[in-house]
Amino acid sequence: MKSDIAPPAADRKPKRARGRPRKTIDERDDGNRRQALLSSAARLFRRKGFDATTTRDIAAAVGMQSGSPFYHFKSKDALLYAVMEEGMRSALAHQQAAAQTVASAGLNPTQCLRVLITAHFEVLLGPGSDFVPVMLYEWRSLAPRQHKALGVLIAEYEALWLPTLTALHDSGELRTPVRLARLLILGALTWSVQWYDPKKSASLQDLSDAAMNLFIGHGACAAVPRS
Amino acid sequence: MKSDIAPPAADRKPKRARGRPRKTIDERDDGNRRQALLSSAARLFRRKGFDATTTRDIAAAVGMQSGSPFYHFKSKDALLYAVMEEGMRSALAHQQAAAQTVASAGLNPTQCLRVLITAHFEVLLGPGSDFVPVMLYEWRSLAPRQHKALGVLIAEYEALWLPTLTALHDSGELRTPVRLARLLILGALTWSVQWYDPKKSASLQDLSDAAMNLFIGHGACAAVPRS
DNA sequence: CCTACCGATCGGTAGG
DNA sequence: CCTACCGATCGGTAGG
Numbered sequence: 457m458k459s460d461i462a463p464p465a466a467d468r469k470p471k472r473a474r475g476r477p478r479k480t481i482d483e484r485d486d487g488n489r490r491q492a493l494l495s496s497a498a499r500l501f502r503r504k505g506f507d508a509t510t511t512r513d514i515a516a517a518v519g520m521q522s523g524s525p526f527y528h529f530k531s532k533d534a535l536l537y538a539v540m541e542e543g544m545r546s547a548l549a550h551q552q553a554a555a556q557t558v559a560s561a562g563l564n565p566t567q568c569l570r571v572l573i574t575a576h577f578e579v580l581l582g583p584g585s586d587f588v589p590v591m592l593y594e595w596r597s598l599a600p601r602q603h604k605a606l607g608v609l610i611a612e613y614e615a616l617w618l619p620t621l622t623a624l625h626d627s628g629e630l631r632t633p634v635r636l637a638r639l640l641i642l643g644a645l646t647w648s649v650q651w652y653d654p655k656k657s658a659s660l661q662d663l664s665d666a667a668m669n670l671f672i673g674h675g676a677c678a679a680v681p682r683s
Numbered sequence: 684m685k686s687d688i689a690p691p692a693a694d695r696k697p698k699r700a701r702g703r704p705r706k707t708i709d710e711r712d713d714g715n716r717r718q719a720l721l722s723s724a725a726r727l728f729r730r731k732g733f734d735a736t737t738t739r740d741i742a743a744a745v746g747m748q749s750g751s752p753f754y755h756f757k758s759k760d761a762l763l764y765a766v767m768e769e770g771m772r773s774a775l776a777h778q779q780a781a782a783q784t785v786a787s788a789g790l791n792p793t794q795c796l797r798v799l800i801t802a803h804f805e806v807l808l809g810p811g812s813d814f815v816p817v818m819l820y821e822w823r824s825l826a827p828r829q830h831k832a833l834g835v836l837i838a839e840y841e842a843l844w845l846p847t848l849t850a851l852h853d854s855g856e857l858r859t860p861v862r863l864a865r866l867l868i869l870g871a872l873t874w875s876v877q878w879y880d881p882k883k884s885a886s887l888q889d890l891s892d893a894a895m896n897l898f899i900g901h902g903a904c905a906a907v908p909r910s
Numbered sequence: 911c912c913t914a915c916c917g918a919t920c921g922g923t924a925g926g
Numbered sequence: 927c928c929t930a931c932c933g934a935t936c937g938g939t940a941g942g
Contacts, residue, residue: 489927505823507734510920524927526922593820596732631896636885640897643874644867651866658863669858670867673900716911737936751911753938 490528492518498539498586506536506594536594537602543587544609547579551616565623566672572617574664576645581652581660589649614638629672641671717755719745725766725813733763733821763821764829770814771836774806778843792850793899799844801891803872808879808887816876841865856899868898 496517500509511532512522529535554575558568579588591606598606617638624630630637645667651657658666723744727736738759739749756762781802785795806815818833825833844865851857857864872894878884885893 505734507732521928527927532921597735632893636893637897639878640871640894644871647870647874666859666863667867670864670898748912754911759937
């Protein structure tokens with residue numbers, strides 16, 4: 457029932473009835489629209505999930521019309537991948553910076569682990585941290601090609617833990633094979649995104665202390681008996 | 684454009700052209716159709732996610748037509764909730780049975796923890812274990828009322844760990860506050876659904892050993908120094 | 911449990 | 927980046 461005869465233009469729509477303020481010129485095209493889409497997408501993907509979030513939701517969150525996100529991203533999938541990649545790159549940068557500090561300070565393996573753990577919590581639970589959780593929980597929605605690309609970054613992130621874990625294993629402070637230790641430890645830390653509440657729960661420092669005490673046997677076993 | 688005038692019946696459809704075999708009477712209404720829907724839904728929800736799974740997918744997986752799942756379940760949401768509830772009830776039963784055995788055998792707290800951990804791995808990673816992972820990863824898709832109902836079962840499950848963790852904390856073998864220890868330990872174990880591969884990875888017993896070694900300081904600290 | 915269908919929504923696009 | 931729109935899909939239902 458498509459009609460080629462359009463109704464009179466006057467009946468179709470008001471001339472300009474939108475209430476949203478016009479953009480000034482310097483708000484346009486400076487690249488922050490793309491970033492705004494990424495941030496809103498990350499927040500919505502995390503709260504509602506990828507499939508339950510519509511591109512219209514994301515557009516509305518940054519004051520765009522429904523078709524406009526596709527001016528910045530080729531598809532909804534591309535937007536998801538961009539969120540995950542940004543999350544993983546920032547996580548990697550954060551953890552590498554921590555490792556740098558640690559190396560120049562000459563800390564021992566136990567102190568190193570503590571720094572790695574705290575940095576991990578900061579990436580996952582710190583302010584504005586929706587990007588990495590999206591990656592953790594929307595992995596299924598990614599195409600195989602995208603899996604592979606992100607896998608490189610993930611492997612790099614996990615590799616940062618190996619020297620410290622190996623040293624702790626060799627010294628007997630960590631009584632678990634390194635590979636399984638890494639999986640279990642990162643799992644314990646990562647699962648915190650499910651239950652951590654910054655308003656009600658402990659500080660990230662307290663969390664790190666608890667984790668250290670859980671994973672590492674007495675550094676001073678027998679030397680400092682419990683009082 | 685709805686028309687009240689139906690085309691001649693002869694033009695509408697062939698008399699009976701379906702190739703799928705007719706059901707015998709004893710396949711009907713014995714309740715296993717509902718169970719088949721639950722199992723297929725659990726498998727699909729886990730592999731593709733709740734939103735990405737259509738009720739048509741689920742129907743096809745058990746050889747039904749697209750509308751038929753709604754004869755057994757009021758809505759797609761009700762199907763999801765049923766999957767989660769079955770998962771949680773079976774997990775609870777499994778863990779309670781383990782606790783029963785432990786109590787009658789008079790095991791010490793360390794041995795108790797080992798039994799709890801193994802039972803947890805069995806629930807998550809054992810054969811046919813899609814129900815609990817669905818609960819873990821599709822929590823967002825549930826209505827608040829359903830959250831509350833499942834929360835009762837989850838609290839009961841978590842409470843099973845407290846006596847053992849408290850005993851281990853009191854004896855000094857667990858050097859972390861009980862609440863945080865429970866969250867971190869269950870997180871480490873639960874995250875295994877993301878990486879465990881029964882074909883390539885260790886056995887559930889090996890996994891339990893690794894976890895025990897990671898969480899529990901030397902039970903014989905100073906008494907059995909490393910050789 | 912099947913048939914036949916509906917209403918709504920959604921990702922995406924043409925053209926400006 | 928907006929307007930106006932399309933094609934496809936999906937949860938759900940009436941009636942048998």
